Amino acid sequence: MKNFLIGIGGTGAKCIEHLVHSCSxxxxxxxxxxxxxxxxxxxxxxxxxxxxLNKYINLRDSLRNENKNDLSNSSNLLKTKIxxxxxxxxxxxxxxxxxxxxxxxxxxxxDEVKGLLSCLYDPQEKEMNLSEGFRGRPNIGxxxxxxxxxxxxxxxxxxxxxxxxxxxGGEEVRIFIIGSIFGGTGASGFPNIARKIxxxxxxxxVLSNVNIGGALxxxxxxYEVPDDIGEGEIYAKPNQFLDQTKAALEYYSKLxxxxxxxxxxxxxxxDPITRVSKFEVGGNTQFNxxxxxxxxxxxxxxxxxxxxxxxxxxxxxxxxxxxxSEDILWSDIPNVSVNLNSKDSLxxxxxxxxxxxxxxxxxxxxxxxxxxxYSNEHWFKRLILSNTYEDTIKSSTIGHEKNQxxxxxxxxxxxxxxxxxxxxxxxxxxxxxQKMKLIYADFxxxxxxxxxxxxxxxxxxxxxxxxxxxxxxxxxxENITLAKIMSNISYLGTNKDQKGLGVxxxxxxxxxx
Amino acid sequence: MILNILKTLPWFILxxxxxxxxxxxxxxxxxxxxxxxxxxxxxxWVAERFMNLDGILEDGQDPASATADxxxxxxxxxVNLLISTIVISLGWAIGSHFLNIDEPGKAKFxxxxxxxxxxxxxxxxxxxxxxxxxxxxxxxxxxDITTASMNTMVLLTTIYYGLMHWLSCVLGTARQARSAVLFxxxxxxxxxx
Numbered sequence: 001m002k003n004f005l006i007g008i009g010g011t012g013a014k015c016i017e018h019l020v021h022s023c024s025x026x027x028x029x030x031x032x033x034x035x036x037x038x039x040x041x042x043x044x045x046x047x048x049x050x051x052x053l054n055k056y057i058n059l060r061d062s063l064r065n066e067n068k069n070d071l072s073n074s075s076n077l078l079k080t081k082i083x084x085x086x087x088x089x090x091x092x093x094x095x096x097x098x099x100x101x102x103x104x105x106x107x108x109x110x111d112e113v114k115g116l117l118s119c120l121y122d123p124q125e126k127e128m129n130l131s132e133g134f135r136g137r138p139n140i141g142x143x144x145x146x147x148x149x150x151x152x153x154x155x156x157x158x159x160x161x162x163x164x165x166x167x168x169g170g171e172e173v174r175i176f177i178i179g180s181i182f183g184g185t186g187a188s189g190f191p192n193i194a195r196k197i198x199x200x201x202x203x204x205x206v207l208s209n210v211n212i213g214g215a216l217x218x219x220x221x222x223y224e225v226p227d228d229i230g231e232g233e234i235y236a237k238p239n240q241f242l243d244q245t246k247a248a249l250e251y252y253s254k255l256x257x258x259x260x261x262x263x264x265x266x267x268x269x270x271d272p273i274t275r276v277s278k279f280e281v282g283g284n285t286q287f288n289x290x291x292x293x294x295x296x297x298x299x300x301x302x303x304x305x306x307x308x309x310x311x312x313x314x315x316x317x318x319x320x321x322x323x324x325s326e327d328i329l330w331s332d333i334p335n336v337s338v339n340l341n342s343k344d345s346l347x348x349x350x351x352x353x354x355x356x357x358x359x360x361x362x363x364x365x366x367x368x369x370x371x372x373x374y375s376n377e378h379w380f381k382r383l384i385l386s387n388t389y390e391d392t393i394k395s396s397t398i399g400h401e402k403n404q405x406x407x408x409x410x411x412x413x414x415x416x417x418x419x420x421x422x423x424x425x426x427x428x429x430x431x432x433x434q435k436m437k438l439i440y441a442d443f444x445x446x447x448x449x450x451x452x453x454x455x456x457x458x459x460x461x462x463x464x465x466x467x468x469x470x471x472x473x474x475x476x477x478e479n480i481t482l483a484k485i486m487s488n489i490s491y492l493g494t495n496k497d498q499k500g501l502g503v504x505x506x507x508x509x510x511x512x513x
Numbered sequence: 514m515i516l517n518i519l520k521t522l523p524w525f526i527l528x529x530x531x532x533x534x535x536x537x538x539x540x541x542x543x544x545x546x547x548x549x550x551x552x553x554x555x556x557x558w559v560a561e562r563f564m565n566l567d568g569i570l571e572d573g574q575d576p577a578s579a580t581a582d583x584x585x586x587x588x589x590x591x592v593n594l595l596i597s598t599i600v601i602s603l604g605w606a607i608g609s610h611f612l613n614i615d616e617p618g619k620a621k622f623x624x625x626x627x628x629x630x631x632x633x634x635x636x637x638x639x640x641x642x643x644x645x646x647x648x649x650x651x652x653x654x655x656x657d658i659t660t661a662s663m664n665t666m667v668l669l670t671t672i673y674y675g676l677m678h679w680l681s682c683v684l685g686t687a688r689q690a691r692s693a694v695l696f697x698x699x700x701x702x703x704x705x706x
Binding site for chain 1: 618704
């Protein structure tokens with residue numbers, strides 16, 4: 001089975017962030033191609049996800065190398081083989097500062113068509129510079145996307161064409177699209193990209209094996225628009241989100257009745273809507289924090305890709321929201337399948353990231369002369385020394401550049417995981433009466449909602465009392481101590497097909513369960 | 514945790530058994546009726562090595578009967594020492610799983626704890642020895658042994674059971690706590706050890 005995920009717009013990119021972390025926890029399929037669509041190439045969230053994807057892919061490649069450092073197929077850590085194009089983002093409109101007028105060749109149109117377009121778009125919209133996205137205007141986005149052909153030579157669409165070819169060869173292909181219903185890019189791209197894929201499918205004469213799923217995000221955040229914003233400025237207006245959503249849902253209702261584009265659609269929303277801390281029209285400063293509801297879209301995608309999920313003939317629509325109380329609990333996180341418990345896997349991942357970031361990662365960093373002080377400890381001898389020892393130099397290669405690169409990459413990735421969960425924990429309930437009862441992050445991180453580029457700062461070092469707080473990390477009964485992890489890492493057996501640093505990484509990961 | 518303790522216990526038992534089995538055999542032999550003709554633990558041999566033979570004869574005691582009393586006392590001494598050692602060592606072996614070793618490099622700080630536990634054991638061994646051989650009146654044979662032989666017995670039993678404690682701790686300490694026990698971190702690290 002081949003799996004493809006397309007995140008449209010800033011929301012799509014944000015949901016992919018949740019999905020990547022879920023995949024590193026072992027909730028994903030074996031293989032997944034990920035692509036993003038955003039006209040706002042510099043969008044802060046899109047860039048963040050791009051970087052995260054690269055980190056994941058590089059780290060996984062280093063730790064899933066059968067000859068050197070191998071986690072083995074049985075390990076759930078970084079389980080999913082995620083691939084992406086060299087540039088994971090597809091820009092529907094290429095060229096510098098494109099406008100709708102240029103795209104539709106407005107000046108060359110007949111007068112009656114010009115008149116029609118003028119009815120649909122006001123002068124500002126026609127002239128608007130689209131390099132920072134469609135700014136909450138799906139009517140512009142839809143026109144722009146439909147105006148661009150799905151070109152087989154384009155690296156993004158080449159993947160879709162390949163997928164359809166694979167389906168023609170009898171392989172099942174699952175494509176999942178994530179977008180918001182209330183924005184510009186997502187709302188315009190969601191149905192149109194799916195339609196384009198179906199069009200390619202019929203063009204190639206592929207009648208089966210292609211399943212399309214999607215996650216539609218209903219309004220779940222808004223922001224305060226600053227008073228100083230220019231009068232003529234076009235931007236996504238939060239007070240229009242609900243009206244836009246209502247209209248869009250009516251459209252989808254009709255679409256789903258008449259046309260079976262999607263096999264499964266997951267609809268997620270949030271009430272009350274989360275207030276994000278800073279408003280930006282677009283560009284690299286549009287950098288919104290991860291929010292809890294995006295996890296629903298990510299887990300919906302993973303459910304769609306799960307082999308246990310049998311796609312029905314009829315179009316299925318699923319919706320999800322949290323429990324009625326003001327508390328956001330672990331029980332609000334749905335499982336990917338009967339065999340894939342999301343709560344356990346995500347807790348496992350966070351514990352791993354914590355213990356790696358502050359306990360084990362620092363011990364493994366540096367030259368052998370610094371690291372060797374641990375060489376008499378059981379976990380080190382069994383998991384590191386015996387797997388990195390080289391006869392020719394009669395020493396461990398743990399201090400060598402290649403291994404140190406992996407250790408540093410994992411350190412960085414662990415910080416991404418901790419930052420992600422902490423930011424989600426704080427930002428979801430910012431300025432609301434809701435209480436986030438997932439993790440207790442105060443003892444290892446600081447939250448600065450006004451600092452848009454770095455809302456979360458992780459502590460450099462933990463004090464003894466901070467470490468003791470680890471046993472209260474989750475608002476749940478399933479907490480363990482760091483001493484328990486040390487005990488587990490000393491006793492858990494290793495798999496024979498693991499190699500190098502993969503042995504340690506997998507054992508630590510399993511020790512955090 | 515329980516599983517980890519169960520994984521370590523066989524190694525603890527092995528370490529203890531190396532010393533405990535000879536000790537139990539000795540205790541069994543000491544409780545057995547005195548074999549006058551035996552060259553090991555025989556009447557003459559014991560009387561010559563450990564007892565004030567002249568004093569026994571002066572008191573009009575039968576050396577064979579005095580030797581039997583001595584054997585009985587020495588058997589009980591060993592029983593007490595063995596139990597003390599097993600209790601303390603097993604306590605450490607199980608307790609080591611609960612030490613707050615939460616990060617690499619922390620185990621060695623618990624060496625002090627192990628030294629205190631081991632010191633406590635040595636103290637108990639000496640206490641048991643002197644309680645039976647010197648201060649107590651439970652065993653009549655205590656009066657018949659020389660000071661030199663008493664000191665020899667105290668020294669040898671303390672070393673013997675001290676070694677038993679050390680070996681059982683080397684093999685039976687929780688893997689993550691091995692740096693706390695003298696030379697225990699020199700053991701090879703395997704999935705089963």
